[in-house]
Amino acid sequence: MTALLDWLHAAAHAHPLRFDLFAAGWLVYLIGLGLWIVLQKREPAATLAWLISLAVLPYLGFVIYYWFGPQRIRRQRLRRGRARARLPLADGDAADAELRELARLGQATTRLPASTASDVRLLVDGGATYDALVEAIAGAREHVHLEYYIFEPDRTGTRVRDALVERAKAGVTVRLLVDAVGSARLRRRFLAPLVEAGGEVAWFHPMLAPWRRPWLNLRSHRKIVVVDGRIAFTGGINVTDEEDERLRADAYRDLHLRIEGEVVGALQQVFLEDWIYATGQRAPSIPRVAPARGAVDAQVLVSGPDGPWEPIHRLHVAAIHAARQRVWLATPYFVPGEAAMMALTSAALAGLDVRLLVPSLSDSRLVTYAARSYFDDLLAAGVRIHEYGPRLMHTKALLCDEDVAIIGSANFDYRSFRLNFEVSMLFRDAGIAASLAELLQHDMAQAPRVRADRRRSFLRARLPESLARLMSPLL
Known part of the structure; x- marks a missing residue:
């Protein structure tokens, strides 16, 4: 900073007119971008950090903010037409009241109503998942809709693609939406058999027009x-050999x-919104399915930079606050915000059984350091x-x-809660809670416990760790 001030002082004496123009341009730059950032009403600490970076890095700071700064997407959505079914307010004990409150919160923030499922199966690891997926695709009679962050042109990707090709040739409507960054290795040559079959x-946020600001940093991380x-x-x-043990x-x-049951309709709605947004097409004609109500209370939670409420983040925090016995969290990326950190520590201080399962080393060393901070x-x-290892623990689950x-x-990080479409x-x-508890308990038994005296x-x-924590809002 001293060197910068010395340079400015010397420049002012050597070229006063040129320096005056530079100073005026810098002032206009700071005022204009400062107003832009301040009017977004973000957290004060994040706002100040961006203002300082823009001041210290004139023009270069603008480029960084333009590409990676906080953004909102306004997009035409089917969401305006979502049902807003009123949840029953029947009498019940305190636990039931808290569950109803979670359901109302989920509905208010996502505009997707609470629903039910008739069958829910937990699929552990890629082998079981891909077998069940290919089996379901083979039984399709009307349509198959897929949305993935990563779809690789490897053995697993070829297997899923060939299953889709077979159905498309049989007259089944197949729509595949992939993220342009996550599936960057996917080439049109690999997809040609599927396209030729109908x-x-x-592509979600393709990079063909990189001057469009939201496309680089805002990704669809959804798997539907x-x-x-x-x-x-x-x-x-995702669809990749990296997930098949x-x-x-x-x-x-x-x-x-x-999942089977009426809640499938909400996942269908989410896919169609993303498909229409990515393609610009009108809503496709989809036969309506009215499955009977199931015995499992289920609700779809969606979040992304196209909405203000951070529903998935908010529901995680609310569920932790509502817990009375235990809170078990598994996540490959753990970079909590202040609200989430407060919820976890408050639950533990109140005597609840609070456990965190993370990888011993994630696929990003920076994220690993940030988590450990x-x-x-x-x-x-x-x-x-x-800390689970040596395999990378990729499970994302909260049990309360x-x-x-x-x-x-x-x-459980800033990117998923605020930037990605999730x-x-x-x-x-x-029943589902018991199955999840059994799985997490099994994995924790194989994951060494972190000691305070390490x-x-x-x-x-x-x-x-301390330096990585400073980067938390960007991870």
């Missing part, structure tokens, strides 16, 4: 498959869902932390008490 392919409006798949598993010994440890406060509050479970595509499922069901080098641990 299938449709679209809907078959005939009757069967749906969602969760954390039968093909790779280091495949991700992950969790997915196979929060460990000291969590451990001091009484949170039990387990004996009957609340959230499973989906969203990590989808998760909220279940209020003792040795931590200043240069290799404490310093990089």
Whole structure:
């Protein structure tokens, strides 16, 4: 900073007119961009950080903010037509009241009504997921809709593509939507057999026009498959060999869902919104399916930069606050905001069984350091932390008490809560909670527990963790 001030002082004396023009331009730049940032009404700390960076890095700061700064997307949505079914306010005990409050919160923030499922299966790892997916595709009679963040042109991707090609040749409508960044290795040559068979392919935020600001940093991280409006798949598993433990010994440890029942209609709605947004097409004609109500209370949670309420983030925090016995969280990326951190530590300080399951080393060393920067406060509050490895733990799930479970595509971090388009499922069901508890308990038993008295080098641990934490809003 001293060198910069010395340079400015010398420049002012050497070229006073040129310096005056530079200073005037810098002032206009700061005022204009400052108003732009301030009027977005973000958190004060984040706003100040951006203002300082723009002042210290004139013009270059603008480029960084333009590409990576906080953004909102306004898009034409079918969401305006979503049902707003009123939830019953029947009498019940305190626990029932809290569950109803979660349902109302989910409905208010997503405009998707609480619903039910007749069958929910937890699919552990890629092998079981891909077998169930291909089986469901093979049984399609009307349509197959797929949306993925990562769809790789490898053995797994070829297997799924060929299953889609077979159905398209049989006259089934196939629509595939993939994220342009997550599926960057997917080429039109690989997709040609599907297109030639009559299938449709679209890209979410393609990079063909990089001057359009939102396209680089705002991605669709969703994983949705809907078959005939009757069967749906969602969760954390992409289409890639990296998720199939039968093909790779280091495949991700992950969790997915196979769902039947009326809640499938909400996942269909989410897919159609994304398809229309990505393609500019009108809403396709889809036969209406009216499955009977099921025994499992289920609700689709969606979030993204096209809405102000951060529904998935808000529901996670609300569920933790409502818990009375336990809070178990599994996430590959753990970079909590202030509200989420407060909820976790408050639950632990209140005596609840709070556990956190994270990878011993994620696919981003920066994220690993950032996550570990929060460990000291969590451990001091009484949170039990387990680091899973050597396989990368990719499960994204929250379990509260004996009957609340959230499973989906969203990590527990800023990017998933604020930047990515995500989808998760909220279940209020003792059976699903018990199955999830069994899975998490199994994985925690194989994941060493982090100790408060662990040795931590200043240069290799404490310093990089602290520096990585400064980058938390960008991770």
